[in-house]
Amino acid sequence: MREFGYQRALDVSGAVALLDADPEARFLGGGTNLVDLMKTGVERPARLVDVRELPLNRIEATEDGGLRIGATVTNSDLAAHPEVRRRYPALAQAVLAGASGQLRNMATVGGNLLQRTRCGYFADITSACNKRSPGTGCPAIEGQHHNHAILGASDHCVATHPSDMGVALTALDARVSYETADGPGEIPLADFYLPVGQTPHLETALPPGALITGVTLPPVPVAADSRYRKVRERASYAFAIGSIAAALDVRDGVVHDVRLAFGAVASRPWRAGTAESVLTGAPADAETFAAAAEVELAAARPLPHNGYKVTLMRNLAVAVLSELAEEATR
Amino acid sequence: MPPSTSSDLTLSVNGEKYTLTVDHRTTLLDALRERLDLTGTKKGCDQGQCGACTVLVDGRRVVSCLQLAVAAEGREVTTIEGVAVGERLHPVQQAFLDLDGFQCGYCTPGQICSAIAVIEEHAAGWPSAATGDVRPEAGSPPLSPEEIRERMSGNLCRCGAYVSIVQAVARAAEEKGAVA
Ligand SMILES: Cc1cc2nc3c(=O)[nH]c(=O)nc-3n(C[C@H](O)[C@H](O)[C@H](O)COP(=O)(O)OP(=O)(O)OC[C@H]3O[C@@H](n4cnc5c(N)ncnc54)[C@H](O)[C@@H]3O)c2cc1C
Ligand code: SF4
Ligand code: FES
Ligand code: FES
Numbered sequence: 457m458r459e460f461g462y463q464r465a466l467d468v469s470g471a472v473a474l475l476d477a478d479p480e481a482r483f484l485g486g487g488t489n490l491v492d493l494m495k496t497g498v499e500r501p502a503r504l505v506d507v508r509e510l511p512l513n514r515i516e517a518t519e520d521g522g523l524r525i526g527a528t529v530t531n532s533d534l535a536a537h538p539e540v541r542r543r544y545p546a547l548a549q550a551v552l553a554g555a556s557g558q559l560r561n562m563a564t565v566g567g568n569l570l571q572r573t574r575c576g577y578f579a580d581i582t583s584a585c586n587k588r589s590p591g592t593g594c595p596a597i598e599g600q601h602h603n604h605a606i607l608g609a610s611d612h613c614v615a616t617h618p619s620d621m622g623v624a625l626t627a628l629d630a631r632v633s634y635e636t637a638d639g640p641g642e643i644p645l646a647d648f649y650l651p652v653g654q655t656p657h658l659e660t661a662l663p664p665g666a667l668i669t670g671v672t673l674p675p676v677p678v679a680a681d682s683r684y685r686k687v688r689e690r691a692s693y694a695f696a697i698g699s700i701a702a703a704l705d706v707r708d709g710v711v712h713d714v715r716l717a718f719g720a721v722a723s724r725p726w727r728a729g730t731a732e733s734v735l736t737g738a739p740a741d742a743e744t745f746a747a748a749a750e751v752e753l754a755a756a757r758p759l760p761h762n763g764y765k766v767t768l769m770r771n772l773a774v775a776v777l778s779e780l781a782e783e784a785t786r
Numbered sequence: 787m788p789p790s791t792s793s794d795l796t797l798s799v800n801g802e803k804y805t806l807t808v809d810h811r812t813t814l815l816d817a818l819r820e821r822l823d824l825t826g827t828k829k830g831c832d833q834g835q836c837g838a839c840t841v842l843v844d845g846r847r848v849v850s851c852l853q854l855a856v857a858a859e860g861r862e863v864t865t866i867e868g869v870a871v872g873e874r875l876h877p878v879q880q881a882f883l884d885l886d887g888f889q890c891g892y893c894t895p896g897q898i899c900s901a902i903a904v905i906e907e908h909a910a911g912w913p914s915a916a917t918g919d920v921r922p923e924a925g926s927p928p929l930s931p932e933e934i935r936e937r938m939s940g941n942l943c944r945c946g947a948y949v950s951i952v953q954a955v956a957r958a959a960e961e962k963g964a965v966a
Contacts, residue, residue, distance in 0.1 A: 461789020462810045462856045478789075484857065491813070491852045492833055503789050504810070506857055532846070536912045538922040545920050552915040556940020557907065558900065559834060561846040562853065692915065692939035 457494050461503040465510055468635050468669060474505045475665040476637040483507050483667060485528065485567030488559050493572060497581045498588060507566070512669055515539065521675035527566035527668045531555070531621065534565060544673060546682035546701045550624035553686040556693050566668035569622055569632065569648070570660070573615035573723075574695055576600060586612045587656040594656075597759065603697050606756040606765045608722040613656030614759060616720050617649065618695050623719035624684050626727050627701040628676050634666040641666070649724030656723070678705040678713040681784065685776050686719070687768060696720035698768040704780040706740040714777075718752075718769055728752045731773070740781040742774055749773035795859040799824065800868025814858050815839045815850035818865060826866040826895045830942070837941035840896035841865045847903035849940075866895035869902060878902050878958040887954035889945035897941045901955045904937045905929075905962055929959045 462484075465471030475481050480502035484490060493499040512526035515537050523539060534540060535551040555563065577583040577595050584592035594613055596604055604614040622645070630645045643661050650658055662668070682703035688694040699719035705712040714735045716728040731752035738744045749770040756766050792809045797817065804822055815832075818824045818841070830838030832851045839850040842864040869876040878901045881887065888894040908929050913920040916936035917927050927933060934955045935948070943951065 457811045459791035460810055461791060462793065462854070463789075464857075484854075486852075487854060487857065488834055488849075488852050491854060494811075495832070504854075508857070532907075532912070535920075536910070541913065541920045541922050548913065548920045549915070552913060552917075552920070556837065556849075557904065557937055558837060558840055558847045558849045558940045559852075562848050692936050 457497070458500045458502070460494075460501055462506065463503070464506045464508075468510060468512070468667060471505055471507060471510060472635050472637050472665065472667050474503070475667070478503050479664075481505055483566070485564035486530070486559075486562030487567075488555070488563050489567060489571040493579070496579055498572075498579060507667065508564070518672060523673045525565055525671045525673070527670050528564045531560035531563040531565070531568060532557070534621075535560065542680070544624070544628055544676070544679045544682065546679065546684040546703060547621070547624040547628060547673075549684035550620040550686075550699075550701060553684060553696075553699070554620040565621070565671055568619055569625075569668065569671075571619060574618045575604065575615040578615060587615060590655070590657045600761075601759045602761040603695070603720065604759060604762055605722045606758045606762055606769075607718070607726055607753075608652065608724070609757065610652045610654065610656070612654050613652050613723065615656065615723055617722070617724050618720070619725065620684070620686060620696060620699060620719060623699055623717050623725040624682075624701040625671060625673075626725035627682070627703065627715040627717035628673055628679055629715075631672045631674075632662075633669050633672060634662055635669050636663050636666045638663075640669070642672075645671075645725070646727055652723045659723075676703065676715070678703045678715060681705065681780055682715070683776055683780060685772060687772065698765055698772055700769070700772045700776050702773070702776045702780060704740070704777055704784065706781050706784040709740055711735045711738055711740050711744075716752075716773065716777075721756075721765055721769060728773075730755075735777075740777075740784075742778050745774045745777040746770065793856050795856060797822070797855065797858060797863060798861070799863045800865060808855050810854065810856050812855045813851050814841070814843075814853040814855045814863065817855035818850065818863075824865050824867050828892055828895055830893070830896075835942075836893070836896075837900060838893050838896040840899045840941065842899055842903060845903075845906070847900050864899070866899055869898065876902065877961050878905070878955070881954040881958040881961075882951075885950050885954040885957060887947060887951045888943075889947050893941060893943045893945075897938070897943070897951055900938060900941045901951075901958065904934070904955065905959045907937070908933070908959070909962070929956065931956065934959075
């Protein structure tokens with residue numbers, strides 16, 4: 457591991473100034489991804505600026521009835537928060553489905569959004585990888601890709617984004633706020649992750665050196681009846697091979713409002729906007745749910761070893777939406 | 787100017803203060819084992835995947851292999867060496883002994899530190915991925931074997947002693963309930 461400096465930031469402007477002054481500096485949240493990648497040599501910062509003591513560890517109601525979640529709130533505190541569990545249950549479930557109790561106690565909201573892909577070639581510095589070393593190629597396309605992307609990928613990279621939390625936040629129209637030396641900014645999560653294209657190494661729309669300060673959830677009444685379901689290769693403590701965040705409001709048998717996002721299928725949490733349009737105003741039955749999922753997945757370009765994800769996501773969408781519809785009639 | 791790559795720091799472990807100089811690359815796990823001779827905490831994967839290195843930091847369980855020592859300054863660290871009160875074992879330790887919650891014992895310090903936190907987290911009303919309804923109105927579910935398995939899933943056991951680990955955690959949790 458490369459040697460590095462360490463500083464604790466106590467205020468936001470100080471944190472941003474430290475990063476602004478050193479292009480090789482990085483923020484340290486819980487360290488559960490960054491320290492891991494520093495051990496393998498994928499990440500080589502010259503300086504770490506610890507953000508855990510910043511006053512960004514609160515969850516507060518916003519004036520419009522939403523929720524503002526500070527960037528250093530731990531995954532555990534987020535999932536345990538009564539308002540999150542009451543008003544956005546899919547978010548609490550998504551966080552609880554990720555990692556382990558130990559890791560959730562360390563991991564922060566900001567770090568979770570910026571965690572890197574779990575593609576094995578990316579993590580192995582002896583391997584080629586366009587995301588880690590631009591222009592070296594993507595061995596996953598011809599190699600191991602059973603848990604790689606089916607949507608929105610390119611010939612340059614087929615990696616997925618591993619966050620569970622991000623999938624729920626995407627379905628819930630969250631916005632990411634940040635601070636830079638030039639002032640604050642905000643990006644809807646829908647625009648936060650950049651399209652892969654020819655530049656898989658450029659992952660987010662955050663300006664260089666930006667500190668994520670928090671995530672804001674608008675009021676989403678339909679989210680009171682929401683759910684996150686994750687499919688993985690063992691019962692617990694594994695990354696998703698497919699996941700879904702869904703919220704559904706059914707009135708007189710017709711879909712009044714719906715939110716749908718897919719996880720582990722693309723380089724970003726995948727908002728299933730096409731499926732949402734098909735569903736809105738349509739009868740809330742399994743046939744419609746399947747048709748909507750199929751329209752969304754028509755854009756899928758599976759590789760030889762991950763075609764199962766198309767069927768998996770279709771079935772997952774039908775199952776979770778059917779459950780929510782059935783509960784709505786009770 | 788390149789930043790300094792080491793720091794003098796004071797770590798607070800099991801109620802004792804230790805002053806040492808660490809290279810910033812040192813994890814809390816390596817500091818405990820190599821510098822403070824507290825070898826009860828074990829290294830399994832060194833990648834956050836097995837839970838063998840679990841300790842409590844400010845009362846919360848963490849994997850010490852991904853925790854930088856320098857970032858633990860000012861926090862209270864509790865390791866397996868610090869959970870008993872004098873000669874009296876912690877109820878979770880006693881339950882692991884009574885119910886054979888281990889075979890080779892390598893994962894056990896991590897399992898016990900994790901279980902201590904699991905019981906606290908459950909008592910604080912935290913839901914888990916095994917909790918059917920996470921809404922606070924639904925109330926806290928009993929610490930069933932299914933809940934214990936999910937909450938303890940960050941601790942792997944190569945010997946596969948899981949059946950008795952779950953029993954030991956359940957018994958320690960029951961005792962805690964009886965005391966409360
Ligand atoms: C064994 C294992 C299993 C896991 N399983 C899952 C899983 O099933 N599902 C899942 O979703 N995740 C899983 N994770 C990933 C885990 O959720 C992430 O590692 C964690 O959320 C990252 O948060 P952190 O605070 O530790 O980030 P760090 O590791 O501290 O940082 C990650 C990145 O974010 C940057 N950063 C941190 N905070 C900020 C900020 N405020 N502003 C700007 N940049 C910032 C850092 O510079 C770094 O680039 C797993 C991890 C491990 C090790
Ligand atoms: S899929 Fe992306 S991250 Fe994986 S090897 Fe290809 S370029 Fe690298
Ligand atoms: S040694 Fe830390 S989790 Fe395996
Ligand atoms: S008792 Fe041997 S690894 Fe768990």
